[in-house]
Amino acid sequence: MPESIAAIPFIILAAATLLGAAMVVLTRNVVHAAFWVLEVMMAVAGLFMLLSAGFLALVQVMVYAGAVTVLLIFTVMLTLRDREDAIRSRDLSWAAGGIALATLVAAGTAIVSFAPPIPKLPAVTPGVAEFGRLLFSGWALPFEIASVILLIALVGAVWWSGGER
Amino acid sequence: MSYVVLIPLLPALAFAVMVVMSNRIRNSALWVSIGAMAGSLALSLYAFTRVWPGGEEPVWSSTFALADIGGKPLEIGMRLDGISAIMLLVVTIVGLCVQVYSLGYMHKDRRKGWYFAVLSLFSAAMLMLVLAGDFLLLYMSWEIMGLCSFLLIGFWHEQAGPRAAAIKAFLTTRVGDVGFAIGLAVMWATAHTFSIHEVSVFEWARYPAAALAVALLLFFGAMGKSAQVPLHVWLPDAMAGPTPASALIHAATMVAAGVYLVIRAMPIFEEASAAGLHTVMIIGVTTALVGGLLAVVQYDIKKILAYSTISQLGFMFVALGTGNTVAALFHLVTHAFFKSLLFLGAGVIIHATHTQDIREMGGLRKAMPWTTGVFTVGALALAGLPGLSGFFSKDEILVSILHVEGDLYSMGVRWLLIGLMLFAAGLTAFYMTRLWIRVFGDNACSLAHEGHLNMLVPMVVLASITVVIGWTQPVFMQFLGEHGAWPDPLMAGLSVAVFAVGVGGGYLIYGRQLLDRDKLRGRFYRLYGALKNGFYFDWTYNGFIVRPFFIVAEWLSTFDAQRIDGAVNGVASGWSRLSDTMWVGDVKIIDGAVNGLGRLVTRSGARMRKLQGGRVQSYQRLAYAGLIAILVVIALAAWLTNVVVPMLRGA
Amino acid sequence: MTVGPSAFMALAALLFCIGLFGALSKKSAVMVLMCLELMTNGVNLNLVAISRFVTPESLAGQFTAAFIMVVAAAEIGLGLALVLALYRRTRTIELDRLDELKG
Numbered sequence: 051m052p053e054s055i056a057a058i059p060f061i062i063l064a065a066a067t068l069l070g071a072a073m074v075v076l077t078r079n080v081v082h083a084a085f086w087v088l089e090v091m092m093a094v095a096g097l098f099m100l101l102s103a104g105f106l107a108l109v110q111v112m113v114y115a116g117a118v119t120v121l122l123i124f125t126v127m128l129t130l131r132d133r134e135d136a137i138r139s140r141d142l143s144w145a146a147g148g149i150a151l152a153t154l155v156a157a158g159t160a161i162v163s164f165a166p167p168i169p170k171l172p173a174v175t176p177g178v179a180e181f182g183r184l185l186f187s188g189w190a191l192p193f194e195i196a197s198v199i200l201l202i203a204l205v206g207a208v209w210w211s212g213g214e215r
Numbered sequence: 216m217s218y219v220v221l222i223p224l225l226p227a228l229a230f231a232v233m234v235v236m237s238n239r240i241r242n243s244a245l246w247v248s249i250g251a252m253a254g255s256l257a258l259s260l261y262a263f264t265r266v267w268p269g270g271e272e273p274v275w276s277s278t279f280a281l282a283d284i285g286g287k288p289l290e291i292g293m294r295l296d297g298i299s300a301i302m303l304l305v306v307t308i309v310g311l312c313v314q315v316y317s318l319g320y321m322h323k324d325r326r327k328g329w330y331f332a333v334l335s336l337f338s339a340a341m342l343m344l345v346l347a348g349d350f351l352l353l354y355m356s357w358e359i360m361g362l363c364s365f366l367l368i369g370f371w372h373e374q375a376g377p378r379a380a381a382i383k384a385f386l387t388t389r390v391g392d393v394g395f396a397i398g399l400a401v402m403w404a405t406a407h408t409f410s411i412h413e414v415s416v417f418e419w420a421r422y423p424a425a426a427l428a429v430a431l432l433l434f435f436g437a438m439g440k441s442a443q444v445p446l447h448v449w450l451p452d453a454m455a456g457p458t459p460a461s462a463l464i465h466a467a468t469m470v471a472a473g474v475y476l477v478i479r480a481m482p483i484f485e486e487a488s489a490a491g492l493h494t495v496m497i498i499g500v501t502t503a504l505v506g507g508l509l510a511v512v513q514y515d516i517k518k519i520l521a522y523s524t525i526s527q528l529g530f531m532f533v534a535l536g537t538g539n540t541v542a543a544l545f546h547l548v549t550h551a552f553f554k555s556l557l558f559l560g561a562g563v564i565i566h567a568t569h570t571q572d573i574r575e576m577g578g579l580r581k582a583m584p585w586t587t588g589v590f591t592v593g594a595l596a597l598a599g600l601p602g603l604s605g606f607f608s609k610d611e612i613l614v615s616i617l618h619v620e621g622d623l624y625s626m627g628v629r630w631l632l633i634g635l636m637l638f639a640a641g642l643t644a645f646y647m648t649r650l651w652i653r654v655f656g657d658n659a660c661s662l663a664h665e666g667h668l669n670m671l672v673p674m675v676v677l678a679s680i681t682v683v684i685g686w687t688q689p690v691f692m693q694f695l696g697e698h699g700a701w702p703d704p705l706m707a708g709l710s711v712a713v714f715a716v717g718v719g720g721g722y723l724i725y726g727r728q729l730l731d732r733d734k735l736r737g738r739f740y741r742l743y744g745a746l747k748n749g750f751y752f753d754w755t756y757n758g759f760i761v762r763p764f765f766i767v768a769e770w771l772s773t774f775d776a777q778r779i780d781g782a783v784n785g786v787a788s789g790w791s792r793l794s795d796t797m798w799v800g801d802v803k804i805i806d807g808a809v810n811g812l813g814r815l816v817t818r819s820g821a822r823m824r825k826l827q828g829g830r831v832q833s834y835q836r837l838a839y840a841g842l843i844a845i846l847v848v849i850a851l852a853a854w855l856t857n858v859v860v861p862m863l864r865g866a
Numbered sequence: 867m868t869v870g871p872s873a874f875m876a877l878a879a880l881l882f883c884i885g886l887f888g889a890l891s892k893k894s895a896v897m898v899l900m901c902l903e904l905m906t907n908g909v910n911l912n913l914v915a916i917s918r919f920v921t922p923e924s925l926a927g928q929f930t931a932a933f934i935m936v937v938a939a940a941e942i943g944l945g946l947a948l949v950l951a952l953y954r955r956t957r958t959i960e961l962d963r964l965d966e967l968k969g
Contacts, residue, residue, distance in 0.1 A: 103917075109932060118939065142887075151883070153843060176922070192929070
């Protein structure tokens with residue numbers, strides 16, 4: 051495992067993330083916002099790679115960038131009556147801003163006071179194989195429950211989309 | 216020797232039995248009382264034989280421990296010695312005579328049963344008093360006798376006179392009783408005993424102040440019971456009761472209890488400072504004179520005898536003032552017999568003439584020969600005819616004055632006192648002569664009839680004793696541990712002279728009418744007025760004690776009616792005004808508050824309702840704001856604990 | 867400059883707060899869901915970073931992040947289905963207009 055993370059990739063990816071997130075909130079076009087979400091997801095995946103979480107980066111791309119964003123675009127399309135409706139007001143609120151700022155301050159203080167001990171990094175980076183091994187041994191129960199959750203979600207989604215009965 | 220206990224117990228049981236009966240049954244159960252009295256008499260005679268030949272030591276005593284006071288046991292007990300044996304005889308003989316006499320006197324009375332019952336209770340108390348071995352039991356019996364006196368004086372309580380007289384008697388003697396009680400307290404505090412024997416051997420000389428206090432306080436109690444000046448005012452009024460009761464209680468026994476008390480307490484007097492005995496002497500002399508003087512101006516036959524009793528009791532206390540208990544007791548005994556005899560005689564006379572005023576009587580010697588005879592015996596004994604009992608006992612008192620010891624008693628003082636006492640004796644002779652002439656003398660034709668047999672026989676008995684008992688003087692004195700002696704010739708001579716002067720003067724003034732009494736009364740109107748009003752004792756008490764008392768009571772009653780009732784009513788009206796105010800307050804304020812609260816809730820609800828916009832975003836923002844708030848609180852707490860407190864502690 | 871855990875955590879915090887800002891201010895239901903996704907990503911990033919820097923062997927953070935992704939997927943599926951159902955019924959996805967719960 052590398053002792054430290056390379057700075058430059060981090061900075062690029064971080065900037066990409068934050069830019070994308072800002073654009074999601076600031077853009078007036080709903081469809082554009084959806085695409086900016088896609089951008090953010092990809093950037094985060096890159097960050098995962100930087101953190102030696104390969105498998106997670108893959109899952110991020112597949113699930114978020116793939117499924118979630120697609121679904122978002124689908125819904126946007128389905129709820130737009132015509133092209134013009136995609137543009138809407140910016141919908142920004144001072145109250146929300148205040149709350150977000152307060153949260154940021156709180157988080158900031160927490161981060162500042164958080165001083166983790168410097169661990170001894172393992173010689174070999176735990177890879178997908180290790181991930182898989184642990185997934186089906188230590189984390190087996192959550193895995194099974196996760197399956198059930200997905201099942202429920204699937205059934206629920208189907209039912210709700212069922213239209214007129 | 217437990218038969219002694221029966222002597223007071225029999226009359227007590229008679230009372231207990233009679234008190235629970237209904238009036239009708241009781242009126243037929245008079246024999247219970249008489250039987251008990253007779254039994255006590257028999258036992259007293261037996262006791263007397265056991266005590267013979269007498270002496271100073273008790274023949275029998277017994278004590279009973281009641282409780283512990285501060286470590287010392289409180290005992291009460293009985294004691295039979297020479298003095299008590301003699302007193303037993305006096306009380307039982309006079310008592311039985313009176314009870315038999317009462318069968319006739321009270322024959323027609325509706326409540327005679329109750330009368331006999333109270334007589335029994337009284338007898339029990341008096342007998343217990345003379346058998347008491349300690350002052351505490353004596354005091355208890357003393358109080359019971361006070362109660363019986365009250366009940367008997369007020370026997371005819373339907374009339375106002377007896378009622379008032381009973382209250383007056385009780386209250387006046389009560390004043391003395393308070394002194395008695397305090398004296399007992401001081402006695403216990405000093406000697407830690409009430410026992411007569413222990414008191415007599417106690418070293419009172421070590422506590423002169425206490426001894427004098429006890430002596431004077433006990434004497435104060437005696438003053439009340441024995442009607443000494445100034446507590447004598449109740450005795451003339453006590454004549455409102457039935458005459459035989461007066462004979463027993465107010466002539467022979469109860470009034471003698473004070474003398475008996477001082478006799479028993481003489482050891483204290485002897486060791487206390489001489490001031491104690493001096494006080495007794497002075498009071499005695501004063502009483503003897505006051506009683507005699509006031510008797511001269513009375514028209515009520517019973518009142519004459521009452522004042523005479525007061526005077527004679529004064530004589531007894533004079534004897535005690537010289538320290539001579541034997542002389543005092545001797546006079547007590549002789550006086551008991553002839554005075555009760557005189558009262559019983561007066562009763563017969565009143566019964567027969569239906570009046571008590573001697574001005575309405577006259578010539579009874581022809582109509583009631585037996586009564587005249589016995590009454591004359593008593594009158595002569597009282598006046599001091601040589602040979603009759605009164606002569607002997609009075610003489611003894613004069614002799615004891617002559618031989619009294621003490622710094623104060625120079626020859627001059629002694630002869631002064633003797634002179635005063637002789638004057639009192641002369642007065643006695645004088646007013647008795649007056650009485651005799653007004654009642655028995657004259658030639659007025661009287662329709663009176665002689666008394667019944669059951670009234671005459673007791674009188675004859677008493678008269679007989681009166682005649683004989685004087686001659687027992689030496690034996691009497693020896694019985695009590697004194698050297699037996701006959702009357703001193705000098706004193707005897709003086710007494711006879713005084714007797715003659717008194718009788719003669721009475722005869723001349725009342726028999727021969729040599730003096731214009733009206734003119735005398737006119738010239739000495741002030742003196743006469745003072746005498747008629749009993750030297751204004753009653754007037755003083757009434758003015759300074761009784762009337763102020765009633766004034767205060769009246770004031771308190773008005774105060775109660777006006778102020779207190781007013782206050783109560785005021786509180787009530789204030790309360791109703793308060794509740795009116797509160798009702799208004801309730802309507803405006805409380806209802807207003809309630810309504811206001813309701814309006815407040817409605818308005819704030821209307822405002823708060825805006826929170827429930829139904830809009831998701833507002834809900835979210837609120838939720839997050841709450842979360843931030845919680846985080847802030849936690850952070851603040853953590854910061855305070857981990858940063859500020861150590862900082863403060865460090866500083 | 868070394869890139870330590872603080873940098874990643876700060877980034878995650880920023881991402882999260884931007885998403886929070888959007889989620890609380892946007893009036894379109896779909897927009898809100900998008901911003902929710904941003905928030906979730908921020909959380910995931912935080913977890914993975916800490917896992918990498920604090921407990922590298924156990925991969926606990928990664929697993930947690932993985933399962934959060936599962937839940938997020940389920941959530942977005944259901945959420946969008948809900949929005950479509952709502953659109954069908956009320957012809958709008960403006961959150962301001964959806965105030966039938968107004969008290």
